[in-house]
Amino acid sequence: MTPGRGRPRSFDRDEALERAMVLFWERGYDAVGTRDLAEAMGIVAPSLYNAFTSKQALFEEAVEAYAQRYGGYIEESLGGGADARRAVTALLSGAARQQTLPDRPAGCLIINGAINHSPAAAEVAEGLRARRAHVAALVERKIQADVDEGRLPRHVDAGHLATYVVLVWQGLSLSARDGATRDDLEAAVRTAMNAWPHPDQPGQD
Structure with a gap:
């Protein structure tokens, strides 16, 4: 049986966001590619887009998380x-x-x-x-x-x-x-x- 589209994500979104934030923090926006992000976050590219829509949207959320945490x-x-x-x-x-x-x-x-x-x-x-x-x-x-x-x-x-x-x-x-x-x-x-x-x-x- 094929799982439905509504199944829960198989990764911790907050943890993945933290990892993306650290990568952006270390390298800057332009120097980080989608493949780099997916690898650092421990997910595949489709999951990245499903959860965060785009690299820019992910960066903006990461910056907000950074502002709140640091x-x-x-x-x-x-x-x-x-x-x-x-x-x-x-x-x-x-x-x-x-x-x-x-x-x-x-x-x-x-x-x-x-x-x-x-x-x-x-x-x-x-x-x-x-x-x-x-x-x-x-x-x-x-x-x-x-x-x-x-x-x-x-x-x-x-x-x-x-x-x-x-x-x-x-x-x-x-x-x-x-x-x-x-x-x-x-x-x-x-x-x-x-x-x-x-x-x-x-x-x-």
């Missing part, structure tokens, strides 16, 4: 009531930890997932850019609130300072990919935060 430090750092300096320190320190996890690829999937991409992957790259832009917007909002409330000098440009923070955040990921250790990244965070403006710092109003 990117929680971002919202925790920037979404609470801490002032901008403490929030940014927590953000960068969290990145230093997350981007050097044992038994996981170095760096950040959201930052490294589609740096050099083919035209066919433009939509994928834009989705990652939108996530990075969201982080930048959260940082800028924190900084602007501190300027408005007098915790930072009035001359501080929130957008420019947020750009600096995001450049450091992204640089940590690239350095981790190049072999920097957690200690290296944490030292870089301390150095970066030495440039943070203080309320009593003189400037032009």
Whole structure:
């Protein structure tokens, strides 16, 4: 008797998604083919398409899983009531930890997932850019609130300072990919935060 189409999948979808996420994290979107994914996930290509529809859909789900499992430090750092300096320190320190996890690829999937991409992957790259832009917007909002409330000098440009923070955040990921250790990244965070403006710092109003 031939099993019906409604039979349950013969693999653990969450486990397969985790494996795909790690492969994308390690190699990036364009460098991973469907055959690579099926092999890493322990399934055959038809099962991949049945469960996830397409490589792009699988990648987008993998990125969301990554954000939930490994990117929680971002919202925790920037979404609470801490002032901008403490929030940014927590953000960068969290990145230093997350981007050097044992038994996981170095760096950040959201930052490294589609740096050099083919035209066919433009939509994928834009989705990652939108996530990075969201982080930048959260940082800028924190900084602007501190300027408005007098915790930072009035001359501080929130957008420019947020750009600096995001450049450091992204640089940590690239350095981790190049072999920097957690200690290296944490030292870089301390150095970066030495440039943070203080309320009593003189400037032009």
